[in-house]
Amino acid sequence: MQETTIAILGAGAWGASLANLAAANGHAVRVWSRRGPSTLEAVLEDAQIVVSAISMKGVRDVASQVQSLPLLKETIFVTATKGLDPQTTSTPSQIWQTAFPNHPVVVLSGPNLSEEIQQSLPAATVVASSVAIAAELTQLVFSSHRFRVYTNPDPVGVELGGTLKNVIAIAAGVCDGLQLGTNAKAALVTRGLTEIIRIGNFWGAKTETFYGLSGLGDLLATCNSPLSRNYQVGYQMAGGKTLTAILFNLPGTAEGVNTCQVLMRLAKQQNITMPITEQVYRLLQGEVTPRQALDELMLRDIKPEYNY
Numbered sequence: 093m094q095e096t097t098i099a100i101l102g103a104g105a106w107g108a109s110l111a112n113l114a115a116a117n118g119h120a121v122r123v124w125s126r127r128g129p130s131t132l133e134a135v136l137e138d139a140q141i142v143v144s145a146i147s148m149k150g151v152r153d154v155a156s157q158v159q160s161l162p163l164l165k166e167t168i169f170v171t172a173t174k175g176l177d178p179q180t181t182s183t184p185s186q187i188w189q190t191a192f193p194n195h196p197v198v199v200l201s202g203p204n205l206s207e208e209i210q211q212s213l214p215a216a217t218v219v220a221s222s223v224a225i226a227a228e229l230t231q232l233v234f235s236s237h238r239f240r241v242y243t244n245p246d247p248v249g250v251e252l253g254g255t256l257k258n259v260i261a262i263a264a265g266v267c268d269g270l271q272l273g274t275n276a277k278a279a280l281v282t283r284g285l286t287e288i289i290r291i292g293n294f295w296g297a298k299t300e301t302f303y304g305l306s307g308l309g310d311l312l313a314t315c316n317s318p319l320s321r322n323y324q325v326g327y328q329m330a331g332g333k334t335l336t337a338i339l340f341n342l343p344g345t346a347e348g349v350n351t352c353q354v355l356m357r358l359a360k361q362q363n364i365t366m367p368i369t370e371q372v373y374r375l376l377q378g379e380v381t382p383r384q385a386l387d388e389l390m391l392r393d394i395k396p397e398y399n400y
């Protein structure tokens with residue numbers, strides 16, 4: 093394909109990996125970070141694609157900075173952040189779409205542990221948008237022999253899969269940290285997926301999307317890898333460390349900590365049952381120990397697996 097000019101916002105682990113993938117495909121890539129040498133204006137100049145790989149806490153502010161700068165009429169926004177806005181419960185793509193109503197927004201999400209991608213190990217991901225041609229262009233830009241990119245027409249489902257699994261990944265870290273075994277982990281991940289689908293459907297996401305790469309795929313990657321920062325939060329809490337100490341030493345962002353708070357608030361408001369998320373929330377708040385959280389989950393009222 094033709095060379096595309098790409099601005100990557102955020103030079104953390106994921107922004108750097110996405111920049112490398114696009115540059116390896118021969119595209120002109122410029123990277124902006126709040127402490128980097130280039131101005132936002134210079135990085136955005138003539139960009140056909142703007143990729144946001146900023147932690148959730150910075151998305152709203154950066155989107156509003158970009159609003160005041162010149163852009164091409166046809167610029168596509170690609171969001172790769174996996175989080176929820178604490179004030180509004182908006183997803184990152186909703187923030188970008190509200191800020192840029194006349195530009196297509198694409199969600200990029202999948203089982204993509206950046207350290208593996210930096211080692212050139214093979215991986216797959218999903219690009220989703222209500223504007224099919226924008227997703228297809230993004231697919232072309234990032235696809236390679238080591239990064240297989242699928243399109244999907246359910247952006248909210250793709251985005252929520254990547255976001256909500258972070259809370260279950262914290263629980264999976266606790267499960268492994270307490271050495272609860274493979275049966276427990278399988279039960280946790282499967283019931284976690286049920287919980288994700290329950291609240292995801294409330295958001296308007298399609299159930300099938302959660303069985304794909306950006307849902308189950310990312311859940312499996314994150315719940316099974318010590319490379320996941322969210323998994324590390326749970327694992328180290330099971331080992332007796334405090335959340336503050338863990339976050340202080342963690343390389344990069346564990347979005348699940350904030351996502352869990354937002355989710356719990358929404359689940360309570362909407363009366364949606366999310367038992368695993370609730371126990372992760374109580375653990376992060378210091379209201380229960382990892383063992384107490386486990387007991388609470390195991391001793392819930394018995395019930396059918398599904399309400400058909």
Ligand SMILES: NC(=O)c1ccc[n+]([C@@H]2O[C@H](COP(=O)([O-])OP(=O)(O)OC[C@H]3O[C@@H](n4cnc5c(N)ncnc54)[C@H](O)[C@@H]3O)[C@@H](O)[C@H]2O)c1
Pocket residue numbers: 102103104105106107125126127145146147148149150151153154172173174175204205206207343344345347
């Ligand atoms: N690392 C991964 O494996 C991976 C993979 C897929 C998705 N993600 C998601 O991508 C996002 C970024 O993750 P990461 O691993 O690169 O995190 P990181 O902590 O390594 O980098 C975060 C980036 O966001 C920037 N940032 C943070 N707050 C900001 C603010 N207020 N204003 C401007 N910039 C700000 C930081 O400067 C940094 O460039 C997260 O939402 C994460 O869930 C990460």
Ligand SMILES: O=P(O)(O)OC[C@H](O)CO
Pocket residue numbers: 174202203204205206254258261310313314319320321322323345346347
């Ligand atoms: O390190 P984590 O827990 O943010 O996970 C990174 C990616 O989301 C995995 O797909």
